[in-house]
Amino acid sequence: MTAPFLPMSFNEMKRLGWEQLDVLIVTGDAYVDHPAYGTALIGRLLESQGYKVGIIAEPDWKDPQSFTRLGRPRLAVLINAGAVDSMIVNYTANKRPRRDSISHMPDRACIVYTNCIRAAFKGVPVILGGIEASLRRLAHYDYWDDKPRRSLLLDSKADMIIYGMGERPLIEVIDRLNKKETISSIRDLPGTVVALKPSELPSGALMLPSFEEVSQNKAAFNKAFSLAYREMNALRGKPLAQPHADRLVLQLPPALPLTTEELDRSYDLPYARRWHPSYDAQGGVQGFEVVRWSITAVRGCPAECSFCSLTMHQGRVIQSRSERSILKEVERITKDKEFRGTISDVGGPTANLYAASCKTWEKAGACQNKQCMMPEKCPSLKLGLDKAITLYxxxxxxxxxxxxxxxxxxxxxxxxxxxxxxxxxELCAHHISGQMKVAPEHTQDHVLRLMNKPSYKVYE
Ligand code: SF4
Incomplete structure (x- = not known):
């Protein structure tokens, strides 16, 4: 049965006839039942697989009861900091607390939430996901500490990180827990990161410089990053092992990109496209209007801008929804009494890469030693512009x-x-709301080269 909203209180669970959740999601964001929010996407997908899913959003980490109000879940707790890393939510680039922030999120939210859940529900598997966990999955440079930090998996003491877009590995891990596998026995699942003893190193894993080495030596840090970057390939990537003192952090290769049908399935689910009614009293959820009438059409980006996290999160392979699924979503939007006629976006990381393709992506994933768009567009990269025009x-x-x-x-x-x-x-005639969003990023070619962006002459 599909709930109008995933429950946020025990009373709502009771109304649905549920005594216990299968999966509890704890998130630093508010719960808005809209596919632009990862928690809703993941929660609705699990619900569509028959699991009872509840949400604790923006918990008060100083109050243990705010983590226990939906009871102990049967299978797992999923934790994400929200759509943005909690340190970016809480601090400016000058490392000062954001004065305009309305966030309830603690610093390093994944660590804090995991500690609270561990204290509340001993023995329940805890799985981290979302951008904060994904980008901190191995030893990484932390701007706020200005030094490398350990894998978030070890600092949080969670059981697993699901990195990248989590649908495929998450469904599999929950199905396996449901079939009575233990979380500590799931060590082979693409798209996940787990901790092992050094003696448990699987054969074929690529050894990265250890946390201790990358902390002392910048060349070792660069080597670890470039090895991990090169293995961001679901079809050819190797498992990566990185020692941290007496533990090994094992990153399995990325999960396979979703097919168009699978992506459609995620977005075709019956989202309410509203904030949960519990936010009505406070006038709703700030920021929701920006995405409320937007459509996600595409995922992934093959551009590899060197300052952008997207390659290490969504990957280089473009995944596009079908025209049918997008039109169905628009039709659903037009039935909403509050819709005034404007679809604010049909996009994704790079809007004009909708329906782009390359035969190599299907056979072997993105090339390891060649870029798709720099210094020039690779001849094998086929743009899907005709499909985009037809869609618009x-x-x-x-x-x-x-x-x-x-x-x-x-x-x-x-x-x-x-x-x-x-x-x-077509774009200029019909689809620009005021200013076209292009990102020259800089005017100096020597800087643009480092950013892996085209020359400023192209922009001019
Ligand atoms: S063939 Fe070209 S477009 Fe395809 S993955 Fe390789 S570099 Fe990218």
Whole structure:
């Protein structure tokens, strides 16, 4: 049965006839039942597999009861800090507390929430996911401490990190727990990170410089990062092992990208597209309006800008939803009484890479020694601009839609290609809400080269 919202209180659980949750999700964000929010996406997906899922959002970490109000879950607790790393939520780039922050999130939220859950529910598997855990899965440089930190898995004492986009590994791990496997026996699942004893090192794993080495030696840090970066390939990547004192952190290769059908399935679920009613009294959830009428059409980005975390999270392989699924979502939106006719975005990390493809992605994943877009677009990268134009036109025709904007960023070096002129015309004529979002990032070519961005001449 599909609940109007995933429950946030014991009373809601009772109304659904549930005595116990299968899976509890703890998140630093508010619960908005909309696919732009990872917690809703993951929660609804688990629900569609028949699991009873409840949410504790923005818990008060100083109050143990705020973690226990939905009771002990049967299978696991999933923890994420939210859509943004908690240190970025709480501090400016000058390392001062954000004065404008309305966040209830503690610093290093994944660690704090895991400690609270461990204290509340001894023996329940704890799995971390989301951007904070994903990007801190191995020893990593921490801007706030200005030095390398250990894998978040060890600092938090969680059982597992699911990195990248978590649908595929998460369903599998919950199914396996449901079949009575223990969390400590699940050590082979792509898209996960687990901790082992050194004697348990699996054969074929690539050894990275240890945490102790990368802390002392910048060359060792760079080596560890570049090895991990090169193995971000679901089809050819090797497991990576990184010693941390007497423990080994094992990162399995990335999970396979979702097929169009699988991606559609995640977005076709019956989201309420509203905040949970418990936020009504406080006037709702700040920031929701920005994404409320937006559509995620695409995931992944093959551009490899060197300052961007996307390659290490979503990967380089483009995954696009079908036109059918997107049109169905727009039709559902038009039935909403509060919809005024504007679809604010049809996008993703890079909007004009919707439906882009490369035959190598299917056979072997993205190339290890060659870039898809730098210094020039690889001839094998096929843009899906015709499909994007057809999609935009079809959305415009849906009754109740007055405007369809593309507000996600656009890769401008692709827009100036001769083959993109019809797309660019269509975009400018119908889909720009005021300013087209392009990101030159810098004006100096020697800096742009380091950022792995095109020359400023292309922008001009
Ligand atoms: S062939 Fe070209 S587009 Fe395809 S993965 Fe390799 S570099 Fe990227």
């Amino acid at each position: 036109r079809a959305i415009r025709k849906i009754k109740g839609v007055k405007h369809v904007f593309v507000s996600s960023g656009l890769r401008y070096d692709l827009l100036v290609k001769p083959e993109a002129q019809e797309y660019l015309r």
